[in-house]
Amino acid sequence: MAILQLVAVIVILVFLVKPLGAYIFHVFSNEPNRTDKIFGPIERLIYGLTGLKNRAEMSWKRYTLSLILTNVILVAVSYLILRIQKWLPINPNGIDNMESTLSFNTVISFMTNTNLQHYSGETGLSYFSQMAVIMMMMFTSAASGIVVAIAFIRGLTSKGKTLGNFFTDFVKAHTRLLIPMAIIVTLALVALKVPQTLSPTVQATTIEGETQLIAIGPVASLVSIKHLGTNGGGFFGVNSSHPFENPSPLTNVIEMLSMWCIPAALTYTFGRFARNQKQGWVIFSAMLILFVAFLSVVYTSELRGNPALNALGIDASQGSMEGKEVRFGIAQSALFTTVTTAATTGTVNNMHDTLTPLGGLVPLSQMMLNCVFGGDGVGLVNMLMYAILGVFLCGLMVGRTPEFMGRKIEAREMKLVAIAILAHPLIILAPSAIAFLTDLGKGAISNPGFHGISQVLYEYTSSAANNGSGFEGLGDNTTFWNVSTGLVMLFGRYISIVALLGVAGSLAAKQWVPETIGTFRTDTKLFAGILVGTVLIIGALTFLPALVLGPIAEHLTLLK
Template sequence: MEILQIGIILLVFVLLCILVGKYIYKVSEHERTFLDPVLDRVDNFIYRISGIKKEDMSWKQYIFALISCNAVAAFLAFLILRLQSIPILNPNHIGSMEQGLTFNTVIAFMTNTDIQDYSGEWGLSYFSQMIVITFFMFFAAATGLAITLAFIRAISGRKKEIGNFYVDLVRIITRILLPLSIIVAVFFIQQGVPQTLASNKTVTTIEGKLQDIPMGPVASLEAIKMLGTNGGGFFGANSAHPFENPTPLTNAVQSVSILLLAGAVVVCFGYMLKKKKQAISIFAAMGVLLIIGITISYMAEKAGNPVLAGLGLNQLMGNMEGKEVRFGVGLSSLFTTLTTATSTGAVNNMHDSLTPIGGAVALMNMMLNVIFGGIGVGFMNMIMFAILTVFLCGLMVGRTPEFLSKKIEGREIKLIALAIIIHPLLILMFSAAALIVPQGLAGISNPGFHGLTEILYQFTSAAANNGSSFGGLNVNTMFWNTSTGIVMLAGRYISMIILIAVAASLASKRAIPVTSGTFRTDNAVFTVTLIFIVLVIGALTFFPALSLGPIAEQLTL
């Protein structure tokens, strides 16, 4: 039954992302959709009051507009969190956020990472939850999708049509994120997720004790949290909380929502490129890696702790520590794999309680950062590996490497090598620093192999802009807030700049005619080669760190 449930969720995802991918293509190319009669007026009003001119930008102008727009939003968010104690939509009288924590929170949500070093129900007012957190979930997701659409326009050979960042941002929010979020939020409300501005309720339990029941505008945040591959929850327990994820049906919808737009981007790529086979090849590579992760995670959690299995204590249930009974091992393993493969970061179980191998799968998903990823980010990273694959194959057969009819030369390979190096550099160097300085060591609550895994997971999650946490670290300190914030910033924007520069470089080149000797990138041979290149580079880069963490811990069980 668990395997059947997993299969149904993945099948629904594939069917929906085909439809949504074509719709994203129409929005990107300004083709007519059924929402245009209403939303054209809304968009034109926004353009008029904000002074947006519908002029195409160069890739440098596009990046400058993206960064400056993000910087302004971050500054305003910082002020709101520092002043949130004022009595505006603050019925629970939440105080202002501490300076270091504010820095970390703003950076986390601006970069689509959504790491939370606070507990949402007690750390933020309703005003902050809506104006800062929910707003950034729309804004960061739209930013990621906008840069991806610009990237696709460039590599498809239309160098003069990279687009306008502000126009892309507005259209993505009004035509894609907002309509889908409304549909999902209404469904969540029907399933029992709160959507209210009422204050927390104090009730008397059956034991005769008083308990505070947190309330708030949860459903609206929950919808965009999943669709935007954000992950930050309204409550500290995230999607394990019964108010965020009350039923197995909401859990299934959340699982599909996590994958939906990240997968639809690949379908959109096929339409924009006019080469559906190329999109199928990329999608298949991502899908195979995803299924491998789900399989290993499920088998590890189903097997549980071998010591307990030897005593006959977990043969039926597997590892249920840190998991919701209503979801069980199957849907918890699926959620764990999906949320780390897509840079979402939401959790419906405690990752700190995963078996070492289950935790290693979550780590490896974020270390590779190509399996769908955040909206568009995983796709861009996978294209980076596709170009590298073409280059390596070209070296082996003695041919000039080509990708999408463009010659791959030294400039592109140097930029791609830099992009590949940045990710492990951020993870491994900051993890090493945390193991050296006293402030980093002070946060460890589980000494030994597991403690190293917790540190490695924290910076891997930050560098991949994922946001999930093992939960065993005391990270709400100046050292952790600052270091994690730096990694999130570098992991988000350096990669964006490098990859759009690669796309712009390819766009400026003359297309090369396809011949019988051209290395095809839209068949099964290329897909298999691409998967092996991703796994080999990932293993060479991160295997030593994984050996000292989850692998060593598994061997001690």
Template sequence: MTIVSIILTLLIIVGLVIPMGNYMASVFSDNTTKLDKLFHPVEKWIYKLGGIKNNNQNWKQYALSMLTANAFMILLVYLIFRMQGHLPLNPGNIAGMSPDLAFNTAISFMTNTNLQHYSGESGLSLLSQLIAIVYMMFVAPATALAVAIAFIKGLAGKNIGNFFIDFTKSITRILLPIAFVTSFLFIALGVPQTFETTTEATTLEGAEQVIATGPIGSFLSIKELGNNGGGYVGVNSAHPFENPNAISNIMQIILMFLLPASIPITYGRLVGNKKQGKVLLISMSLIFLVFLSTSLYQEYQGNPALTALGISAENGSMEGKEVRLGIAQSVFYAITTTATETGAVNTMHDTLTPISGMLSLANMLLNTVFGGVGSGFINIMMYVLIAVFISGLMVGRTPEFLGKKIEGKEMKLIAITMLISPCLILVGSALALFTPLGSEGISNPSFHGLTQVLYEFTSSVNNNGSGFEGLGDATPFWNISTGIAMFIGRYFPLITMLAVSGSLAAKNIVPETAGTFKTDTSLFGGLFIGTVFIVGALTFFPVLVLGPIAEFLTW
């Protein structure tokens, strides 16, 4: 039955991505649509209030607008976190965050990472949850989606538009309407929605218990839809208030997939090649299915050490998993949340078997198995352009993509972009393992401890936010180091790939010939998958051997 539920969930997602992708294409098209009558009056008022003019920007202006707006918002929420002890809507009298924790949290949520070095219900006031956290859960994915659309338009040779207009449309026409509707669905399933931050209850044994509550229903919908992942409560979606039953669990998985899996369809519509978008969607889906099936198989094998003690494989694999949901739904959630760079968890990833933990880690390292809203698709297109370049070299032709030649300037930018993530992850992990400030936080010795550190930096750099747990990361070292990693890992690729798009947009279209390599075929899909694993996976293979693979071999 559990496997059937996974198959049905995937079929629902398949049925949603094409209409959702077509809808997003209509939102960001330059043509007048029926949607304008509904949304334009509100957007017109926002544009007037913000002094936004409907003018087209070049890629430099677009990138500067994005970076400036995000930097201002980071500063704004940083001040809220620091001063929350003196601000209203703080019934728990929670003190302001320390400078390093406020720095980490502000960057974390603005970069769509949602790495939490605090416990949700006890680390933030109600005002901070509503005004800062939920606010960033909308503006962070809207930022990445706007940049992704500009990137796609540049590849298609169109005007990339205005950042503030794309940013506004991402919220008003996509994120806000869907989050509003799904909030009511979650509330109907039993997720609390109240301004009361605590509820007192008497247990069956007669003890008094204080239970954290709050406006969790509205928080939960944008948490999953925007690939944010941060939890209102510390244990995230393992808590019955954030994930009351199997239906809410499936809804969360669907929301995590909805936008990242739909963007390839949007891309196909905007560049005028629907088949190419479908090839990318199928390619990513195949990688996801291989990772999911392998992880499920490994978890059902259990822990050999526990099996030797007479504990069944299934019972041995239940450590750290939610009993209400079981192994299959826990593993499905873990692979989904890391594939979509959401970071929400309904099980502790630290307790996954070594291979399952490695596959969740690999999802983040590759950042191409769908990836987060917007930013994941830009990373996918980086590998697409690498695949096109390699194929051109193999046949002795200047590589072409969408009628534009890919030359030295573009490949230099792509090479730098490709190297930034490994450098941040591997250098950061090495520094943490080398210094007492980092190594003192490791709770498990040997191979598993190395994986804890690697997972933390990977989750930070690639904007996932989930934790392997067991790592004592609420320290100035981890707050500052991962904060810097999150900032660079987020904005550097967005800007450099936007520059690639701007460079290609300025080139003349090369007429297609019999020798032009087709990028909308199954052959190219296979080449794309091969490029992801050869270029991406091999970069991290040595450190994976030292961590999860070595742990698996020594079980």
């Protein structure tokens, strides 16, 4: 029965890939289609109000600069709101202003699509801040990631030197994709008893006669976009393990599919742009193979239970249920853990800190690879980066100039790919080492030994991968952790975006190379295997030593 639950959700996802991927293609193809009649008037009004009358095609440099400047403006406005939220409207519970370094960490976290929370949502933010900052950034950061993917796809598949217009893509990502989908999911969650209200905290009397304050608010609307946008920041501190955010197994499935569907569907969109649907299915297959492998590890690990407790003769027939909700059980908890770190969403329905060592290895590994579906847009871009690397390595082995999507892969592209690949482990491992060497960093670790290493490694990995989940035993709301993780989130988001848009711009400017009998095909099962191998080899070379010191060593210790 448990295996059937896992298979059913995966099958539903597979059936969603084609229709949603085709819809996304029509949204961004810039060709007339039926959706123009519905959304065209709204978009023209937005363009008119914002002065975007001339929406010319952009070079990769102008496209990137437009994205970064837009994000900077949103960060500045959001920081101001958090610092003065006490005096702003829609604050029925009288929440105070947020501290400066925590405000910095929070706005960077949500603008980079990380949603790492060093605060508790129901006590740290007013309703106005939840909507005007958190929900707004959940839409805009997701839209930013999606348009990066679209621009990258255009660079690989089009025969022009431009990547489209950022502002047109940015508006369409909201009006035609994220907002309509969020409305549908919100209504479904409200129907399934997720709260959606602006009423203040509810006061209840317990059976002992004590007074208890129960936090509520505009929960359903935030939960919908936190998953669709692969954001992950919860309205409540315990995130999707809270019964108001995720009350039943049915809402659990809806939330998993919500955070998984756009990253998966973008592979089909890529195939449509490439005019070769096999290309898209190869990318999707490589992602799914990696996903199923990681899911198998975490499911079997949690089902077997904690080795140390098993050695004591304690009944482990239900598996390792520590930190998990009984209403979800091992299967849906393991699947949620795998989905949320594969799609780099970061929302949790169980506490990752309480996973068995090998179970905790899975979310860590997926965030380190950062391409097993990945976040909205950026996951596909990262996997295509590995595809380019795989083609390059194969070209070196046969002594032929590598080609991908009809363009030659040369030194400039590989230097930019190398920057993106090397930056990710650097901004994880270097800050982790600094944290262990300083009292400011070590003071936050609540667990001695190998698990403490995993705590710190997880925090920076989650920040660099723009995931946001955490091993919650870490005391991270300090100046050191707020600033250091804030910087890691910035570097993790924008270094790879700038480098890979540079790759797209470089390839777009090259002459189209016709396919010959000597062309290495990238739409075959062989290439899917090469792609999986490339991801795993690069991941092992960069991160295996750190994993050995953390979860692997902890597992071996428990076996003694």
